[in-house]
Amino acid sequence: MRIDKYLWSTRYFKTRNLASTICKKGHVKINGQIAKPGKEVLPLDKIVVRKNQIDYQLTVLDIPTSRVSAKLVDIYRKDTTPKEAFEHNELLQYSKDYYRKKGTGRPTKKDRREIDDYLDEPLDKTD
Template identity: 65%
Template sequence: MRIDKYLWCIRFFKTRSIATEACKKGHVKINNASIKPSKLIFNKETITIRKNQINYKIEVLDIPANRVGAKLVDLYRKDITPAEEFEKFDLLKYSKDYYRKKGTGRPTKKDRRDIEGYNDED
């Protein structure tokens, strides 16, 4: 089965075209080698997928005939993503929240003066 179709079948990507684009951009690797969307996959191969700034690692257990239900996905793949990847994502999320809250708009003159005063103290 093609890699783009497999990733769509195991519900890793919402559409097959999104899976194809991810392969073309180099976000999907088999055994640490970039691949084309038409690459055939087999059992026991390790796939690395970069999605939402996380490097997921999955192992192919079996090839499904069609797209499977969400409850049956674990029959066809094994998630071997290290816990450190999720911890890095959490740290990145918290570091973004540190600067400005979402929806507060542009900094006012007072905010700008405070920022400049803070930078001048260094």
């Protein structure tokens, strides 16, 4: 089975076109090598998929005949993604929310003046 079809049928991507696009961008590796969308997947292959800044690590257990339900996905793959990858993603989310809340838009005139004042202040250097 093709890698794009496998990723779609095991519900890593919503559409097969999206899975194919991700493969073309080089975000999918099979056994350490970058995979094109037409690369064949065999049982016991190790797959690394970069999605949402997380490198998901999978082991192929079996090849499905078609798209499977969410309950049956674990029959066809084993997810070996370390917990550190998810924790790192949570830290990234916190760092993004630190300065500005989502949806507040560009800095206001007052914000810009405060930034300029902060950047123009001389550093305290005692001689």
